[in-house]
Amino acid sequence: MSDVSLPTAAHGHKTNGDAHAHPTFLAHHFETPEQQFISAKFGMWVFLATELLMFGGLFCAYAVYRHNHPEVFDFAHQALDKIMGGINTVVLIASSLTMAWAVRASQLGKQKLLVGLLAVTIVGGYGFMTIKAIEYHHKYEVGLWVGEFNKYNKDYKAPAGTTVSFGMEGHDPGHAEAEKPTGPVMGTVGNPWVDPNAGSGDEAKIKPPFVQAVGLASTVVKSGPEFTQFGDMAKSEQERVNAFFSIYFTMTGLHGVHVVVGMSLIFWVLVRAATPAQRKWIWPAGLASAGLYLLFCGLLTGGYMTGGHGEHHASLGGLPGLTFGLGAVCTLVGGLMTLLGLVRGRNLAGAGEFGPEYFTPVDLVGLYWHLVDLIWIFLFPLLYLIH
Amino acid sequence: MASMQEKMRSLVTANDSTSVTHDAEVHKDGGHVHVHAVSPLVLLSVFGALLVLTVLTVAVTYVDLGPANLIVALGIAVVKAALVLMFFMHLWWDRPFNAVVLVAAFFFVALFLGFTIMDTDQYQINMTPPAQMSPK
Numbered sequence: 155m156s157d158v159s160l161p162t163a164a165h166g167h168k169t170n171g172d173a174h175a176h177p178t179f180l181a182h183h184f185e186t187p188e189q190q191f192i193s194a195k196f197g198m199w200v201f202l203a204t205e206l207l208m209f210g211g212l213f214c215a216y217a218v219y220r221h222n223h224p225e226v227f228d229f230a231h232q233a234l235d236k237i238m239g240g241i242n243t244v245v246l247i248a249s250s251l252t253m254a255w256a257v258r259a260s261q262l263g264k265q266k267l268l269v270g271l272l273a274v275t276i277v278g279g280y281g282f283m284t285i286k287a288i289e290y291h292h293k294y295e296v297g298l299w300v301g302e303f304n305k306y307n308k309d310y311k312a313p314a315g316t317t318v319s320f321g322m323e324g325h326d327p328g329h330a331e332a333e334k335p336t337g338p339v340m341g342t343v344g345n346p347w348v349d350p351n352a353g354s355g356d357e358a359k360i361k362p363p364f365v366q367a368v369g370l371a372s373t374v375v376k377s378g379p380e381f382t383q384f385g386d387m388a389k390s391e392q393e394r395v396n397a398f399f400s401i402y403f404t405m406t407g408l409h410g411v412h413v414v415v416g417m418s419l420i421f422w423v424l425v426r427a428a429t430p431a432q433r434k435w436i437w438p439a440g441l442a443s444a445g446l447y448l449l450f451c452g453l454l455t456g457g458y459m460t461g462g463h464g465e466h467h468a469s470l471g472g473l474p475g476l477t478f479g480l481g482a483v484c485t486l487v488g489g490l491m492t493l494l495g496l497v498r499g500r501n502l503a504g505a506g507e508f509g510p511e512y513f514t515p516v517d518l519v520g521l522y523w524h525l526v527d528l529i530w531i532f533l534f535p536l537l538y539l540i541h
Numbered sequence: 542m543a544s545m546q547e548k549m550r551s552l553v554t555a556n557d558s559t560s561v562t563h564d565a566e567v568h569k570d571g572g573h574v575h576v577h578a579v580s581p582l583v584l585l586s587v588f589g590a591l592l593v594l595t596v597l598t599v600a601v602t603y604v605d606l607g608p609a610n611l612i613v614a615l616g617i618a619v620v621k622a623a624l625v626l627m628f629f630m631h632l633w634w635d636r637p638f639n640a641v642v643l644v645a646a647f648f649f650v651a652l653f654l655g656f657t658i659m660d661t662d663q664y665q666i667n668m669t670p671p672a673q674m675s676p677k
Binding site: 185186187188189191192195196199200202203204206207210211213214217218221222236240243244247248250251253254255257258261262510511512513517520521524525527528531532534535536539541 | 571572573574575576577578579581584585587588591592595598599602605610614615617618621622625626628629630631635636638639642643645646647649650653654657658661662665
């Protein structure tokens with residue numbers, strides 16, 4: 155009476171007093187694997203719907219604020235680097251491709267391809283977070299950080315020896331005029347948001363030649379009459395500019411958290427999909443990525459990646475240089491990979507778990523990753539491409 | 542002996558409606574998961590289309606269309622989202638009910654934003670500080 159068409163797992167079937175044989179991946183409250191798969195997928199879509207509603211709340215805040223203060227958005231979005239955002243979009247779309255392909259590989263039982271594609275997807279996630287970290291660190295450097303560390307916040311305290319400029323030709327009506335502004339200057343040609351030392355005599359000394367990451371936008375982003383300038387805005391609007399940055403950091407920050415969660419989920423699926431021989435590679439890869447990220451954090455805080463002036467315009471609760479937070483998180487993920495790979499790599503049962511009969515975890519984690527991509531598809535034009 | 546064992550087993554399985562063996566017979570294909578693997582051609586075509594749309598979305602920012610700017614930007618984003626949903630997330634081939642869940646989510650977000658903006662509109666007169674409203 156035992157069913158021969160459904161393969162039971164090689165390491166036998168659960169008895170638990172039941173007289174029948176069934177695949178180990180089939181939970182007892184389901185009649186067939188197909189029913190289980192359909193239920194799982196439906197449940198995942200319901201969860202994705204809740205995620206959409208969560209981000210919907212933030213999009214609503216964006217919509218209301220932009221509706222009420224369009225000039226603030228037209229002015230403040232110039233701080234964002236379109237090129238970096240565009241590269242991030244391409245990176246996420248490419249990682250979506252590799253993830254969808256990984257699902258296909260799991261469905262066809264192509265184990266090696268599956269593991270490879272999952273690894274590439276994780277690398278894509280790392281790429282996204284790297285660029286985010288560079289963007290965030292730059293914001294930190296030029297005084298556009300969160301809350302009271304944002305120079306448009308009324309509680310902002312400028313560091314000693316610097317002049318804060320919000321205005322058009324480097325003139326800030328609230329402070330003593332400086333011949334040459336020592337802080338970032340708005341509104342001048344060549345996107346000063348990117349490099350306040352652009353065109354100055356000290357530029358060559360300050361910028362190390364090998365890193366020009368953030369300077370890409372200087373040739374593309376136009377900062378000029380077609381965008382609102384600080385002086386054009388009414389005082390009430392000028393006082394609200396920091397709200398744009400609050401919205402920006404909350405939305406991209408929450409999205410970044412989702413990217414890291416997605417990376418962790420993909421890693422979990424990768425460990426399950428890998429054979430013990432393949433798992434031996436996981437802890438060195440984790441170590442390498444943790445090490446790379448520590449190096450990256452060092453470069454960031456050493457000021458080599460954002461124009462190199464190394465001058466911090468804000469400090470976070472007395473601890474300087476904590477803006478490599480995103481890099482630190484990626485270091486943690488790398489560290490976790492190392493640990494898990496070392497501890498469980500050899501002993502974890504269910505090596506190479508996925509195949510045509512059972513690929514549900516790959517499919518569902520793929521859905522989550524695509525959702526992360528989907529949200530960024532909307533975030534990018536709404537935050538970076540206002541005109 | 543064998544017949545006694547078979548009788549015992551049939552007693553157990555007959556009453557056990559959750560046994561796979563029982564239902565596997567009911568489902569003529571054995572209750573396997575139906576696998577539809579997306580073809581590489583579809584995956585790569587969708588990827589290509591997404592890249593083109595990304596370039597388009599950045600390129601269109603250099604042209605000023607006035608109020609249509611936002612509509613165009615969102616329109617392109619919606620097309621990209623539809624491609625990701627339909628093909629990468631498999632909805633094109635999936636059971637329609639999963640798509641119903643998604644559409645419901647979008648509907649509720651639309652309700653959320655719609656009513657909030659409508660409410661905000663009613664308060665526009667209160668948005669301008671009095672000092673800037675008084676005629677000079």
